[in-house]
Amino acid sequence: MPDAPDAPNAAPNAPTPNAPSEPPVIEPQDHRDLRAAVSALGARYGREYFAAVARDGQQTDELWTEAAKLGYLGVNLPTEYGGGGCGITELSIVLEELGAAGCPLLMMVVSPAICGTVIARFGTTEQKQQWLPGLADGSRKMAFGITEPDAGSNSHRITTTARRDPATGDWLLTGRKVFVSGVDIADATLIVGRTEDARTGRLKACLFIVPRDTPGFSRNRIDMELAAPEKQFELVLDDVRLPADALVGGGPSHAGGGEDAGLLQLFAGLNPERIMTAAFALGMGRYALAKAVDYARTRTVWKAPIGAHQAIAHPLAQVHIEIELARLMTQKAAHLYDAGDDMAAGEAANMAKYAAAEAAAHAVDQAVHTLGGNGLTREYGLASMITASRVARIAPVSREMILNFVSHQSLGLPKSY
Incomplete structure (x- = not known):
């Protein structure tokens, strides 16, 4: 078989091939429109803005605020809480296009994608009302803490534990987390802990919403060789007292499952x-x-x-x-x-x-x-x-x-x- 001719010779009237930064043609038009709009936003800021913010130890507040006003940060969250009613497909488009413009927003991975999704799917009505509107309009941020110094990728070795105070019904959370992004700019952190199953005695996963200024909840910045606005932290939880409704999903009778649905x-x-x-x-x-x-x-x-x-x-x-x-x-x-x-x-x-x-x-x-x-x-x-x-x-x-x-x-x- 002879060698295939170069594209210009084979099809002289063919359109110019996609540049590396252009979206794939297989996407529906609304996704291509979203890409174009977010790309235009990113181009107004660009890599120089991002690098300067990181170099000065600041945050990408201007870009975050404008992206929020345009509805991009909460595009995956339910409309009844101010979101766009779409999904992770659309949210990932937003982040990819900002990154292609040189100014990615790492907290999008954590705040609307992880925390917003978990609360939207499993949170109580009160938790949704408290957190989702702010996550959708960008006025509130949440961090996510799962990795521990001695656990690494083995989630079964997580030692952050929560126990009930029999006198008050509160939770007492104790443990350590590392490499948690943006704790200093987050209003709360979604902490992965473990509680004891009353029937089997085994520890099972549970998720807790821990407000930033909760007593006993401290953070230490990790010095990273990484030029990024978002900083990394080690967290120490020393008998952090949380109300019963800090558990995502509430009690076992709730649709979110509470203690029985953590995994x-x-x-x-x-x-x-x-x-x-x-x-x-x-x-x-x-x-x-x-x-x-x-x-x-x-x-x-x-x-x-x-x-x-x-x-x-x-x-x-x-x-x-x-x-x-x-x-x-x-x-x-x-x-x-x-x-x-x-x-x-x-x-x-x-x-x-x-x-x-x-x-x-x-x-x-x-x-x-x-x-x-x-x-x-x-x-x-x-x-x-x-x-x-x-x-x-x-x-x-x-x-x-x-x-x-x-x-x-x-x-x-x-x-x-």
Whole structure:
């Protein structure tokens, strides 16, 4: 079979191929419109704004506020509480496009996606009324605490425990959490703890809403080699006293299940977390690739731009392919989750997070390599992304743990632990 001709020769009247930053044509028009609108918002701020805010130790308050006013932050939350009534599909589009513009909002992963979803699905009426309107309009934020120093990826080793005060019915929460994003700017933190099952004596997962200024709830900032507005914290909970209604879902008789539904609540939040992390990584990868492609088109050392040389062009083409494949898996995961298929969404969300994280790391690495020395300058805005691009490979779950999940759950292979 002869070699296939280049596209321009095969179809001289074909439209110009999509640039790396353009949305896929398979999306419905309303999603493409959403992408375009959010992209325009991101372009008004851009990487320089984001880098300056991070460098000065400030927050992206202006962008957060404007995104909230436009309805983007609460697009996944119920309309009766001020949200857009859509799903994680739309919320992930918002985060991806902001990231592609160079100014991702990490707290979107935590506040509306994890905490907003858990409360919307399992919270009591009072919890929904208290928290969802503020999460939807951006006036309130929530953080999420699950990782512990001695537990890591093993949620069964979580030692943060809650016990009842028999005299008052209050909860007393004790434990430690690490790598919790944005506690200093969050009104409350959704803490994953464990309570003792009265029937079996075993510990089971429960989720608690802990307001920021609750006595006994302290935080210590973790010094990170990461240029980001959102800071990381270690939390210490020393007999933190919480009212009975701090438990997500209330009592066992409530539809949210309270003490008996903690594990279900937890995974209802973790799947959106993985999907949104994938969107975060996709935006980062697209931004880096766009920078590299622009440079390769314009940088001339010999007779032609460096992008004419296959040693430069082919790695960038490979990155573009990887990003597009990861985006398709992210869309699949989001659609499955929004359709209520939690089991299938769990597999797809892990795969999407894995694929997007790998694509982003490769994109940033290749972008820096394409620019050479300029890739390490502040002017081009890629150097700080070298560290940031590894975040999605590590958090919220490592690539190795995702491979464990796929090998066990998808392929049926035995566990080694």
